Amino acid sequence: MVIQSLKKIAVAAAITAATLTTSMVWAADTIKVGVLHSLSGTMAISETTLKDTVLMMIEEQNKKGGLLGKKLEAVVVDPASNWPLFAEKTRELIEKEKVDVIFGCWTSVSRKSVLPVIEELNGLLFYPVQYEGEESSKNVFYTGAAPNQQAIPAVDYLMNDLEVKRWVLAGTDYVYPRTTNKILEAYLLAKGVKKEDIMINYTPFGHSDWQSIVSEIKKFGSQGKKTAVVSTINGDANVPFYKELGNQNISSEDIPVVAFSVGEEELSGIDTKPLVGHLAAWNYFMSVETPENEAFIKKWHSFIKSDKRVTNDPMEATYIGFTMWAKAVEKAKSVKTDAVEQAMIGMTVPNLTGGMAIMNKNHHLSKPVLIGEIQDDGQIETVWSTDGTVAGDAWSDFLPGSKDLISDWTAPIKCGNYNTKTKKCLAK
Numbered sequence: 001m002v003i004q005s006l007k008k009i010a011v012a013a014a015i016t017a018a019t020l021t022t023s024m025v026w027a028a029d030t031i032k033v034g035v036l037h038s039l040s041g042t043m044a045i046s047e048t049t050l051k052d053t054v055l056m057m058i059e060e061q062n063k064k065g066g067l068l069g070k071k072l073e074a075v076v077v078d079p080a081s082n083w084p085l086f087a088e089k090t091r092e093l094i095e096k097e098k099v100d101v102i103f104g105c106w107t108s109v110s111r112k113s114v115l116p117v118i119e120e121l122n123g124l125l126f127y128p129v130q131y132e133g134e135e136s137s138k139n140v141f142y143t144g145a146a147p148n149q150q151a152i153p154a155v156d157y158l159m160n161d162l163e164v165k166r167w168v169l170a171g172t173d174y175v176y177p178r179t180t181n182k183i184l185e186a187y188l189l190a191k192g193v194k195k196e197d198i199m200i201n202y203t204p205f206g207h208s209d210w211q212s213i214v215s216e217i218k219k220f221g222s223q224g225k226k227t228a229v230v231s232t233i234n235g236d237a238n239v240p241f242y243k244e245l246g247n248q249n250i251s252s253e254d255i256p257v258v259a260f261s262v263g264e265e266e267l268s269g270i271d272t273k274p275l276v277g278h279l280a281a282w283n284y285f286m287s288v289e290t291p292e293n294e295a296f297i298k299k300w301h302s303f304i305k306s307d308k309r310v311t312n313d314p315m316e317a318t319y320i321g322f323t324m325w326a327k328a329v330e331k332a333k334s335v336k337t338d339a340v341e342q343a344m345i346g347m348t349v350p351n352l353t354g355g356m357a358i359m360n361k362n363h364h365l366s367k368p369v370l371i372g373e374i375q376d377d378g379q380i381e382t383v384w385s386t387d388g389t390v391a392g393d394a395w396s397d398f399l400p401g402s403k404d405l406i407s408d409w410t411a412p413i414k415c416g417n418y419n420t421k422t423k424k425c426l427a428k
Contacts (some may be wrong), residue, residue, distance in 0.1 A: 031066070032075050035104060036089055037050050037105075042236050043106050043205075056300065057323075058072045060299070075099055077093060081205070087116070103321065115140070129144040130150050130313075138414075151180050168229040170202075172203060203233070215248065227255050228256045233261065238266055239270055264311065267374065267380075280380050284312070284351070285353075285381070287372075288352065324349055363416075364394055366389040370384070
């Protein structure tokens with residue numbers, strides 16, 4: 001009996017050892033991809049779809065044979081719209097899960113939370129959403145729009161095509177709206193707009209009571225000058241905001257709203273009647289008719305198993321970033337951050353609206369700019385676009401402390417904040 005028990009123990013130990021060995025081989029043979037998007041909380045309305053987009057791209061890449069002969073493995077975490085938690089989850093992904101790259105964040109406050117961790121641990125983050133600029137990190141690739149690829153062109157369109165004279169800059173109270181509006185205010189003043197013709201308002205994440213604020217906007221727009229709202233309102237607060245515009249009978253003809261954070265995903269599943277005719281500024285719309293976009297939409301519907309699901313701009317930015325990363329890994333023959341970072345610069349892939357997306361030396365893309373009008377079916381039809389692509393600026397030309405700065409991650413500069421007058425990089 002003792003001998004039989006010893007044999008059983010030996011067999012069990014052998015099985016355990018074999019299992020551990022197999023899992024160790026499996027881990028060695030996978031490239032881990034971190035997915036850092038809020039799947040709960042106020043930003044889940046926007047970010048959940050980006051998680052699914054990364055999973056789709058991983059599945060497609062694995063069907064092609066993976067990368068470097070290895071299978072890609074997704075590691076998904078939920079920072080739950082909790083900005084400090086983004087930093088904790090980033091550390092967990094890099095130190096515990098040993099991911100080779102992270103695709104994630106939506107709000108700038110979440111990216112700012114992640115930044116010191118990703119730099120400390122020399123990780124790699126692909127950030128797929130429009131943002132305020134004023135940043136360029138060796139460890140981050142910014143595949144969303146900088147202000148000169150969204151905010152400035154949108155204001156130019158309102159000013160030149162709609163002859164807007166008064167401006168409401170309405171945003172959620174965090175770094176992206178505040179910095180973007182600081183840039184826009186400086187830009188408007190430089191264009192001759194009077195200070196009294198600019199109204200700035202901030203509300204917290206998830207804000208729901210818009211009655212008094214919309215009343216103020218209505219009053220501000222009743223002074224005999226064409227007025228528009230430039231909206232950097234983020235997340236689910238957009239739903240009651242547009243509803244209140246409708247409640248107070250403010251149409252797009254009266255006071256048009258151009259939104260920087262409202263796309264097809266935010267419009268899906270809600271009553272779009274109060275939004276019809278209002279505008280959105282992005283670098284991609286689902287309605288754009290190109291072979292590349294048609295193929296992407298078809299692929300998305302197949303993956304998500306629903307032809308009702310929409311696509312949007314941050315999805316395209318995720319697609320571009322992931323495709324470039326995969327090409328850079330193959331080019332570098334490595335997933336190491338430093339090798340991939342250098343291989344990324346100059347990388348080109350087709351965008352979904354026609355033409356090529358280019359990754360520049362400042363870790364920002366060259367992209368087209370589109371202004372679209374919201375339709376009653378929740379789609380956005382292009383009413384204006386740039387002739388070609390616009391290179392993203394890491395630093396604004398309209399802020400005194402930034403206008404002399406450039407970002408260049410190639411030798412000999414290799415710096416995110418190089419002062420062209422002093423010929424030096426700013427100390428962090």
